[in-house]
Amino acid sequence: MAENPASQWTSTARRTAQEAKFFWTGGPIEVAPDTWFTSIGSGVTAFATDEGLVLVDSGTRLFAGEMAEHIRTRTELPVHTAIYTHGHVDHAFGLGAFLAEGQTAPQIVAQANMDERFARYARSPRHNATINSRQFGGRTDDPTFESEDLRFGYPEYPPTRHYQQSLELRVGEATFELRACRGETDDHTWVYCPERRVLCTGDLIIWGVPNAGNPQKAQRYPWDWAKGLREMAETGAASLCPGHGGPVVNDPGLVRRILLDTAGFLEDIVERTLAVLEDGSPPHVDIVRRVDLPESDAPWLQPVYDEAEFIVRNVIRYFGGWWSGRPSELKPAPRADVATELAALAGGVGALLARATELAPRNMALACHLADYAVEAAPDDPDVAEGVARLYTDRAAQETSLMATNLYRSAAASAEAKRPFA
Incomplete structure (x- = not known):
């Protein structure tokens, strides 16, 4: 069971927990001697060693340059090793910005499933652009998401070394313990440096409800995720560098609490x-x-x-499985046909929309069902488009999670453009 987070906090822990939110941007912050964390959109941790720099994650191509500048204010060491916690675009695609001019190519370490992920991205670039446009931009025709950086594929610097369950690396005077943990992805790695007591979790910690339910993305594994969090808690880490949000610095009690509380929530x-x-x-x-x-x-x-x-x-x-359990949805009729029939029974799409508008103040979820049928029965009707767009704009404003907010904004944009929901 998740612990009560309100008890037994130090003032430092309370301040950290209030400030290090999901959208935190900043750095470089020294989380241990010769170890720095920075984040713009996602986090990067840099460990200076006698043999060179060890990076955990590399950000996106979009923001990596600025994060590299942050790290270079602390060290000019070439990158000896890069570790990708997982293959998402905001963690494994920005390494080039961190490499020193003319340096020897670094070793790049990742869990063995990562190459399969990149192959999947390469096979479905338009799909990736569309679903990320919805998730992050609230629409499906945003040209920003046509860029290579958000259509995905293979990174410029793919992994050169893979492992299955665990791997111990020694770089200079520092040890890096890598452990596989299915969680947000099936190729996830968490990293612990015992000499510096620094734990890099990747997206297994993001200063928010774990991304274990994303409506548009591949299967997540919250049971394995929780197990991995409990294993991390046993490391005795003093500092935590998350995939998103700010770090916890030299507070082992708070690190342990975050890990165990999140594990309990998922369980x-x-x-x-x-x-x-x-x-x-x-x-x-x-x-x-x-x-x-x-x-x-x-x-x-x-x-x-x-x-x-x-x-x-x-x-x-x-x-x-994929079937909803409703008999009619095992091999359903086309949605447009169902919508047309329901509109006829209701007395027209105007009646459906009017009822949706009437229901919205007390039951927005039910209102949106009727709105969907109205716009699917008459996608070219400007009054229907305007009414449905207004309902979904209002629903988006009521949500707290970025995913729900932007997917409802996407629905509003589709209605306004007189396009079928997609």
């Missing part, structure tokens, strides 16, 4: 979801409604990016 969701699945395996939407979602006041467990309901759905997907 609660998994066990409560499985309990409902075991109770007759009802249709998926009914499972979601019956799960008692855990809540926390902890600053590191707020739904700023992902949220607990989405994690429940990811657990269901893993254990329950």
